[in-house]
Amino acid sequence: YTEAWDADKTSIHVMPDTPTILLAKANAANVSHKLYIQAWEEAKKKGYDMRADAIPIRSAKASRDIASDYKYKETHEKQKGHYIGCQTAQEDPKLSWAARAMLLQNDRLYRKAYHDSKAQVHIPVDAMSVQAAKECQTLVSDVDYRQYLHQWTCLPDQNDVIHARKAYDLQSDNVYKSDLEWLRGIGWLTEGSVDVVKAKKAQELLNERLYRTRPEEMKFTSITDTPDVVQAKINALQISDV
Numbered sequence: 001y002t003e004a005w006d007a008d009k010t011s012i013h014v015m016p017d018t019p020t021i022l023l024a025k026a027n028a029a030n031v032s033h034k035l036y037i038q039a040w041e042e043a044k045k046k047g048y049d050m051r052a053d054a055i056p057i058r059s060a061k062a063s064r065d066i067a068s069d070y071k072y073k074e075t076h077e078k079q080k081g082h083y084i085g086c087q088t089a090q091e092d093p094k095l096s097w098a099a100r101a102m103l104l105q106n107d108r109l110y111r112k113a114y115h116d117s118k119a120q121v122h123i124p125v126d127a128m129s130v131q132a133a134k135e136c137q138t139l140v141s142d143v144d145y146r147q148y149l150h151q152w153t154c155l156p157d158q159n160d161v162i163h164a165r166k167a168y169d170l171q172s173d174n175v176y177k178s179d180l181e182w183l184r185g186i187g188w189l190t191e192g193s194v195d196v197v198k199a200k201k202a203q204e205l206l207n208e209r210l211y212r213t214r215p216e217e218m219k220f221t222s223i224t225d226t227p228d229v230v231q232a233k234i235n236a237l238q239i240s241d242v
Contacts, residue, residue, distance in 0.1 A: 089095045169175045
């Protein structure tokens with residue numbers, strides 16, 4: 001394969017000014033890293049001259065001054081003491097609002113009033129709210145909920161006890177099955193029952209041997225000169241190929 005290509009290279013000639021060749025050269029120049037940095041390298045060799053009051057330099061300095069934290073604080077320090085209309089910080093509405101917001105967000109000051117007043121509040125032990133809270137605590141308490149009650153003493157002839165026993169007997173599985181225990185071991189012949197007789201009759205109706213009778217078991221004598229027999233013989237002779 002390579003020998004044929006080497007032989008073709010010496011015999012094939014392509015014009016250097018064809019569109020395909022020109023496009024390939026332009027693409028090579030676009031993707032060439034050497035040509036990409038060539039203009040920058042030539043500019044570095046020539047050097048440059050930029051004045052201090054040039055527009056890019058002044059723009060960079062202004063951006064740096066705006067972003068500088070030092071310049072920002074310097075302006076703030078110069079503006080201190082030049083506020084007009086408020087002699088003290090308490091008279092300034094913005095400062096007063098900021099101080100009020102700080103007090104509201106301060107957790108220590110929020111709890112100070114509660115800690116100062118909790119020792120001075122006296123609630124009577126028989127107040128309605130306290131009694132209701134105690135009753136609710138007793139109802140939801142697991143200890144009182146699981147406390148066993150005392151043993152009740154019931155007379156055996158009470159109506160509710162008798163009714164409960166009857167209900168237990170109706171729901172008891174042992175009592176429900178006790179009426180069948182006496183049937184165990186007792187034999188019973190079902191020869192003459194209705195279901196047995198019905199099954200035998202159905203078996204006789206479905207019996208193939210009793211339903212169909214064999215021809216050889218039937219005793220009969222055929223007459224040879226009956227019209228049916230004579231017609232059958234004529235038909236057999238007409239159909240027979242022999």
